[in-house]
Amino acid sequence: MAEGKPVERISSLPLHAINAAQVPAFLTTLAPASSTFLRASGFSAKPGESALIPGADGLVSAVIGIGKEASPWDFGGAPWTLPAGSRWHLVVDEVDPAHAVLGWHLGAYRWLRHKQPQRAPAELVLPAGTENAVMMAEAICAARDLINAPAGELGPQQLAEAAAALAERHGGRAEIITGEALSEGFPCMAAVGAGSPRAPHLAVLRWEGDAHGPLVALCGKGVCFDTGGLDLKPSAAMLRMKKDMGGAAVMLAVAEMVMRAKLPLRLLVLIGAVENAVSGNAMRPMDILRSRKGLRVEIGNTDAEGRLVLCDLLQFAAEQSPAMILDAATLTGAARVALGPDLPALFSNDDALADGLLRAGQVVQDPMWRLPLHDGYDAWLDSPFADLSNVSQKPMAGAVTAALFLRRFVPEGQPWAHLDVYAWNDAARPGRPEGGEAQSARAIFQMLQNFTGGKVM
Numbered sequence: 001m002a003e004g005k006p007v008e009r010i011s012s013l014p015l016h017a018i019n020a021a022q023v024p025a026f027l028t029t030l031a032p033a034s035s036t037f038l039r040a041s042g043f044s045a046k047p048g049e050s051a052l053i054p055g056a057d058g059l060v061s062a063v064i065g066i067g068k069e070a071s072p073w074d075f076g077g078a079p080w081t082l083p084a085g086s087r088w089h090l091v092v093d094e095v096d097p098a099h100a101v102l103g104w105h106l107g108a109y110r111w112l113r114h115k116q117p118q119r120a121p122a123e124l125v126l127p128a129g130t131e132n133a134v135m136m137a138e139a140i141c142a143a144r145d146l147i148n149a150p151a152g153e154l155g156p157q158q159l160a161e162a163a164a165a166l167a168e169r170h171g172g173r174a175e176i177i178t179g180e181a182l183s184e185g186f187p188c189m190a191a192v193g194a195g196s197p198r199a200p201h202l203a204v205l206r207w208e209g210d211a212h213g214p215l216v217a218l219c220g221k222g223v224c225f226d227t228g229g230l231d232l233k234p235s236a237a238m239l240r241m242k243k244d245m246g247g248a249a250v251m252l253a254v255a256e257m258v259m260r261a262k263l264p265l266r267l268l269v270l271i272g273a274v275e276n277a278v279s280g281n282a283m284r285p286m287d288i289l290r291s292r293k294g295l296r297v298e299i300g301n302t303d304a305e306g307r308l309v310l311c312d313l314l315q316f317a318a319e320q321s322p323a324m325i326l327d328a329a330t331l332t333g334a335a336r337v338a339l340g341p342d343l344p345a346l347f348s349n350d351d352a353l354a355d356g357l358l359r360a361g362q363v364v365q366d367p368m369w370r371l372p373l374h375d376g377y378d379a380w381l382d383s384p385f386a387d388l389s390n391v392s393q394k395p396m397a398g399a400v401t402a403a404l405f406l407r408r409f410v411p412e413g414q415p416w417a418h419l420d421v422y423a424w425n426d427a428a429r430p431g432r433p434e435g436g437e438a439q440s441a442r443a444i445f446q447m448l449q450n451f452t453g454g455k456v457m
Helices: 020-028 032-041 097-108 131-148 156-169 179-185 187-195 241-261 306-319 333-339 351-363 375-381 398-407 441-451
Strands: 013-018 050-055 058-065 087-091 173-177 201-208 215-226 266-276 288-290 296-298 324-329 345-348 416-420
Touching: 013 020, 020 032, 032 050, 097 131, 131 241, 131 441, 156 173, 156 201, 156 215, 156 241, 156 266, 173 179, 179 187, 187 266, 187 288, 187 306, 201 241, 215 241, 215 306, 241 266, 241 324, 241 441, 266 306, 306 324, 306 398, 333 345, 333 398, 345 351, 345 398, 351 416, 351 441, 375 398, 398 416
Parallel strands: 013 058, 013 087, 215 266, 215 324, 324 416
Antiparallel strands: 050 058, 173 201, 201 266, 288 296, 345 416
């Protein structure tokens, strides 16, 4: 919809958004019978609560409750609580319509490839000026589709091809590296995928919104399924391992937002797509791998494979001298123990970059929490046989030591941030259906908007 174009209201009904303090005043604006009905229904404008308002000729409007500060999630349940297939236009004075549009679209999402919903969602007529919110929702939903895809359908080749297709749709360039070139240039990543009949693929995406703009490198862990390798996971821990490419999906969502918004920067996106499987070719505990950087890594546990994928990507990214390197990965259960499923762990060697991400996350209600790169734990990665081990032998601070492992592959003075994400909603909530989730994507995009002088949503 073009900026300033009038909102189309043909065959759409008004949807009011109010908080609890506004209920008495709102009731006075309704016809007496409608006011009596709404009061009798017990509507109190709790965040996300909705109510239909009847009139003499049937349904005339609806109202939805919002918090004191409106959240996108206040609107996330509306597509399914309002009548199937109905159309609505917002009537709001103090609510940013972009919040409503974002929450509505994220809430309307369902995985459709193998199961159709029993009813159609309600539709929202887009207010003018909310194109950015729609764009972000579409990018997040595309990432959700990737995470929700069964691993039997989305292997390393398919993930790399999806990444390449994204770049090409938006005027970027893509290269897919596999085979001998991957083994030579990205040996740790190649070793992770050696146990699978589905060969590892590295997607290298380049895009220029401004040929002279700063270069931003995005690295995503794309383990399409993780058995744990020879250090095999128990069956319960394997159930959601199709989501172990969630970091890659997050970075592809960020890349789509950046490209569609045409931010004045250059992008380098590295998607390390592999499968950690069990076979006679799989890497073994106590194997020693050569990394792209030249450091030798002893395998203390084959289930700590994501950091082996990322270490080669980080080294390659650093060789391009970017303004910043960002990586995202479903890396450790320890981060979830510390922060739970909804709060990604942020590690960074640069306070300004970390502060920018934290502030952006607060602005767009996509929060994260910073954990320390504690130097005192760095020696926990020492190995008597190689330059370092891929795991610590101590049963503590697993997220910290994983981040410290990655830091070994980032040059001194290179701004870098690592996000340890869950990439999944364990249960359905308004705006966040059960399944894959592109955590931190909106926060990263907002930070990049700020970094390039773009406006805040």
